Each structure stands twice: as C-alpha cells, then as structure tokens.
Amino acid sequence: MKLRLLGASGLRVSELCLGTMTFGGTAHLYAGEDDCREAYDAYLEAGGNFIDTADMYGMGASESMLGRFMGQDRQRIILASKYSMNTDPNDPNAGGNHRANMVRSLEGSLRRLKTDYLDLYWVHAADGLTPPMDVMRALDDQVRRGKILHIGISNAPAWQVAAMNAAAAERNWTPFTAFQLQYNLAERTIENSFFPLAKFQNMAITAWSPLLFGVLTGKYAVARDGSVEGEGRLGSPGGSRMLTPRNLKVAQGLQAIADRAGCAPATLALAWLLRRPAPVIPIIGARTLKQLQQNLACVDLELDAGTLAELDALSPPAPTFPESLLAMPQIGPMIHGSAVVNRLVSWNTD
Numbered sequence: 001m002k003l004r005l006l007g008a009s010g011l012r013v014s015e016l017c018l019g020t021m022t023f024g025g026t027a028h029l030y031a032g033e034d035d036c037r038e039a040y041d042a043y044l045e046a047g048g049n050f051i052d053t054a055d056m057y058g059m060g061a062s063e064s065m066l067g068r069f070m071g072q073d074r075q076r077i078i079l080a081s082k083y084s085m086n087t088d089p090n091d092p093n094a095g096g097n098h099r100a101n102m103v104r105s106l107e108g109s110l111r112r113l114k115t116d117y118l119d120l121y122w123v124h125a126a127d128g129l130t131p132p133m134d135v136m137r138a139l140d141d142q143v144r145r146g147k148i149l150h151i152g153i154s155n156a157p158a159w160q161v162a163a164m165n166a167a168a169a170e171r172n173w174t175p176f177t178a179f180q181l182q183y184n185l186a187e188r189t190i191e192n193s194f195f196p197l198a199k200f201q202n203m204a205i206t207a208w209s210p211l212l213f214g215v216l217t218g219k220y221a222v223a224r225d226g227s228v229e230g231e232g233r234l235g236s237p238g239g240s241r242m243l244t245p246r247n248l249k250v251a252q253g254l255q256a257i258a259d260r261a262g263c264a265p266a267t268l269a270l271a272w273l274l275r276r277p278a279p280v281i282p283i284i285g286a287r288t289l290k291q292l293q294q295n296l297a298c299v300d301l302e303l304d305a306g307t308l309a310e311l312d313a314l315s316p317p318a319p320t321f322p323e324s325l326l327a328m329p330q331i332g333p334m335i336h337g338s339a340v341v342n343r344l345v346s347w348n349t350d
Helices: 033-045 057-076 099-113 132-145 158-171 194-201 245-261 265-274 289-300 305-312 331-336
Strands: 003-005 012-014 017-019 050-052 078-083 118-123 148-154 176-182 204-208 280-284
Touching: 017 033, 033 057, 033 289, 057 078, 057 099, 078 099, 099 118, 099 132, 118 132, 118 176, 132 148, 132 158, 158 176, 158 194, 176 194, 194 204, 245 265, 245 305, 265 280, 265 289, 265 305, 280 289
Parallel strands: 017 050, 017 280, 050 078, 078 118, 118 148, 148 176, 176 204, 204 280
Antiparallel strands: 003 012
C-alpha cells in the first residue's frame, strides 16, 4: 500500500485503514478471534499501518482483541479509537461527548488496548448537548497529558467542525485533523460541504461503510417480482434501510462495470474511493480473509478516465445552495465584471 498524510498531523498512514467493528462480540455481525487474527496479519503483511476501533465495538471486545494482537507491532501502528456512544444503558453519563465520559472512555480504551497512548482519538458523533468548546478543551487536555496525540471527529455537521476548529486555533488548542464520515459510491452527499472544508483546513477524510453495509459487494439483487434477493447482514443497524431502489440500481451498475473490468464489485468501489479529488482513506472491514483480500486488491486496480467517469455517473450528488448558484456561468461576470482571474489551486492527494 501507498502512504498518505493524515491531514495536517504529519502522520504517514496507509491508504486503506483496517476497521475492526467486526472484531469480537457474539452477533452475526462479528467474526471469531481466529478469523480476526488472520485478517489483522494479512492487513499488516499488505503494508497497512492504520487501524481503527471504538470502545463500543463489541462493548470493548474489539479493543481487547487488538490489545492481544498488537504486542511489538504497536509502535508501527497508527492506532485510533473513539468515544461518545453509550456503553452502559443504566448510566446516563456513560455516553455523550462530555469530559466525564471522555476521560472514563479513554482510560478504558487504553487499558483494553494495552497501550499508554492513542495516535488518534475520535469523537464518535455529535451529541447535541455538550457545548462544543467544552469538548475541544477536554480533548486538548488529554493531548497535553500525552494520552492522545491527534484528534478527529465523526458524524458531525461540517459547520460545527469548522466552528470548533476556528475556536481551537484562537485558543491554541489542538484542532481536528481528520473526519470519519459515511462515504461510498451511493452515499456522496458529503462532497457538497465536507470536501471544501477538508481542503480549506487540510483535514483527511476517512470513509466508513465504503461498501454501504455490503450493498455494493453484489450480494443483493432485485428479483422479477421486485423483491430483494441475497443473504447479508440486513439486521445490522442501518442495513435494511440501505436496500432502496436507488442504491440497488447503483449496485447493479457497479456490478456491470466490475464484470467488464474482471474484478469484484467491492474492489472496484474501493478503487473509486481512492481516486476521489479529496484525500479519502477507506476504512475496510471484513469477516473473512477472502473478503479482506478482495478489499485489499483495490490498491492495484488501475482505472482509466472513462471508467472513473462511468462510475461517477452512477450516483452524482445533487447540487446544493449556494454552490449551485455560484457555479452558474453568468454569476462570475456579475461578480467580477470583465476581469479574468486565474487562481492556481493544487491539492495533491498522492
């Protein structure tokens, strides 16, 4: 795998991140320890060095498993975990973004992962209650203590992230260096707001659910009677609502292009993500070694301009205001008159 910079952090991370939501637990979503160890070893052997987990994955089982796996590998792994989601339904303070939950969650993660620091700590989701500046101050305190080195945020509005980073810059606090967002060939709405923000603030984008809960792997199809055929984890959170006619149409189009390219749809969908005009790092996860190998194959798949354009056309995101207005050809002359201004912009994602 090639390496990419994780935003402004200076960290060199592999172009694919290993997601470990399937590590541990007992439901059909999870894999056994032997299979997880096999996937972990295969990822590192392929050149990967960026691993993502969370305190709520398997209610701590994922972190505990990684703690057993890493050993001497820890020093070469860029390790990320998250907090925010409730880990004890009987305790209202065992979830949310406030300082008490942050400190308790972080200490638990470090203990289970058998490490004394995290390279990256994610806010798992905006909780809508904790003042954003309190979150930034509490995260900065943990950075100054050496418990975490860099911070990121997942599942929060772009405007809120921009405001939090601006406030951090004013106060000399640690800013967010990366987003973790749902992004894939069928779900592209983040392109309207998060791509420009990531460029403006030099932030990386890591993509969770890059295969749309398995919809983009080709395992589902529409029968003649209109019903959906296929065996997958439809019982997982968000799984069944992803099987919309639109998403299935995107998956069918992806399958047709993959057949011509001679590769698996999952491989092609991930290769497309690696070639976006923003520094996107897909978070891959798999319950079997075969699935992981299909995912890893994306780094070697060459896509020509025609194939990329065909994939783009499967699901173009709808334009939003005011971008849709400002992109109109008559707006430029209304703003600049007859002046012609060439502005050189370079955003190298290699």
